Amino acid sequence: MKSRQNGFTLVEIAVVLVIVGLLLGGVLKGQELIDSAKVKNLAQDFRTTQMLIHAYQDKFRALPGDDRRAVAHLCPSGVSDCTTAGNGDGVLGGNWDDDDGSEAARFWQQVRLANLASGPVDTGDAAYIPRNAAGGRIGIQRGGSGAPLGLTGSHVICSA
Known part of the structure; x- marks a missing residue:
């Protein structure tokens, strides 16, 4: 009479462990690729913001948000309230996440009115402040006062 043994053989367990290891490795590598793509997209968001500054300066010889002639540059003929002019001192007043009428908040309105970027120009719109690649x-x-090499008029692109 032969005895029947119940359970898994060592080979079967080894095969299952190899398959689980391969699946886990694939998932981790996939997550790494997703994270890498997010970092690249965030860097692109920062480069795009720099490009908007340079394009606006090339077009109007002023800093967007700080442009003292913004109404003349951006508003259609006969319209004087499409934006608010800045003081033209070469510095963006306000904080990067302001929703009010600070120069930093008007930055987005003025680059959009200049057709350099897409998005709403109404500062009250929920989508007015753009979102980065991570949302x-x-x-x-x-x-700030600790700007690199003490550069005056330097600006910082921020994201949260």
């Missing part, structure tokens, strides 16, 4: 907000403000 957080992105903005710009003046560099």
Whole structure:
């Protein structure tokens, strides 16, 4: 009489462990690729914001948000309230995440009115402050007293 043994053989357990290991490795590598893509997209958001500054300066010889002639540059003929002019001191007043009428908040309105970026120009719109690749907000403000090499008029692109 032969005895029947119940359970799994060592080979069967080894095969299952190999399959689980391969699946786990694939999932982790996939997550790494997703995270890498997010980082690249965030860096692109920052480069795009720099490009908007340079394009606006090339077009109007002023800093968007701080442009003292913004109404003349951006508002259609006969319309004087499409934006508010800045003081033209070369510095963006306000914080990067302001929703009010600060120069930092008007930055987005003025680059959009100049047709350099898409998005709503109404500062009261929920989508007015743009979102970064990770879904957080992105903005710009003046560099603090600890600006690199003491550059005056330097600006910092921020994201949360």
